[in-house]
Amino acid sequence: MIKVILFDLDGTLTIDRNSYLLDLDALNSIRDLQSLGVKAFLVTGNSYPVSRGLATYLGMDGVVAENGCVVYAGEEHFLCKEIDHIIVKEFESKFGLKGSWQNKFRKYDFGFYPPQITPPMEEWALENGFSLKTSGYALHLSYNSQGKLIGVRKLLDLLKLDEKDVAAIGDSLTDIDMMKLAGVKVAVANGDDELKAIADLVTKGKSGEGVKEYIMSIVNALHGRNQRTCP
Numbered sequence: 448m449i450k451v452i453l454f455d456l457d458g459t460l461t462i463d464r465n466s467y468l469l470d471l472d473a474l475n476s477i478r479d480l481q482s483l484g485v486k487a488f489l490v491t492g493n494s495y496p497v498s499r500g501l502a503t504y505l506g507m508d509g510v511v512a513e514n515g516c517v518v519y520a521g522e523e524h525f526l527c528k529e530i531d532h533i534i535v536k537e538f539e540s541k542f543g544l545k546g547s548w549q550n551k552f553r554k555y556d557f558g559f560y561p562p563q564i565t566p567p568m569e570e571w572a573l574e575n576g577f578s579l580k581t582s583g584y585a586l587h588l589s590y591n592s593q594g595k596l597i598g599v600r601k602l603l604d605l606l607k608l609d610e611k612d613v614a615a616i617g618d619s620l621t622d623i624d625m626m627k628l629a630g631v632k633v634a635v636a637n638g639d640d641e642l643k644a645i646a647d648l649v650t651k652g653k654s655g656e657g658v659k660e661y662i663m664s665i666v667n668a669l670h671g672r673n674q675r676t677c678p
């Protein structure tokens with residue numbers, strides 16, 4: 448039985464990819480799910496303050512932020528090597544990138560625009576021991592080569608959860624790492640092809656609509672179970 452759902456944020460809980468507007472119907476369906484005892488976590492490439500602030504106001508049960516490097520589930524865990532801000536600036540100017548406004552609040556995983564990785568960047572990253580990823584929203588630079596996987600592993604340890612009790616839903620390449628430890632892997636309809644290829648289920652709807660569709664299927668199944676067990 449699914450006890451925890453991991454939600455990517457950008458492109459998944461938003462109304463579309465490349466939008467920052469949250470899908471309010473998807474958020475309401477998450478509340479319905481939580482009222483049935485299923486826990487909800489944000490697992491995102493966003494900075495810790497943004498992720499934790501959002502999770503608090505959305506009533507989420509915790510977060511994995513900075514693409515796996517920071518975990519909060521009642522207490523904080525920091526899992527990656529910090530990047531010196533001088534290196535961040537060097538990377539930005541060397542490749543003519545614009546740093547994310549959240550970079551001043553980041554320690555382990557930094558974001559840049561445009562979100563495309565080029566071969567010279569890959570060469571530089573390899574020489575300097577970094578890993579590059581793209582979410583479609585931003586290009587990410589980190590020493591962490593395992594991405595969201597390390598944060599999700601920590602979260603499951605903290606919650607003493609088995610992978611089979613976990614579902615994850617996302618839209619981009621950076622969610623493939625999150626899915627590695629999820630018993631049920633869900634991709635939204637407008638997600639990256641590589642993610643859809645490893646998913647157990649691809650929703651009919653895009654982004655937030657797809658989230659609502661998947662959650663309602665669980666909510667209905669749980670209601671069905673409860674009705675069967677009530678005399």
Ligand SMILES: O=C(O)COP(=O)(O)O
Pocket residue numbers: 455456457458490491492493558582583584585586619621
């Ligand atoms: O920070 C990003 O680039 C995207 O964040 P996400 O992991 O919630 O999609």
Ligand SMILES: [Mg+2]
Pocket residue numbers: 455456457458459582617618619
């Ligand atoms: Mg995303």
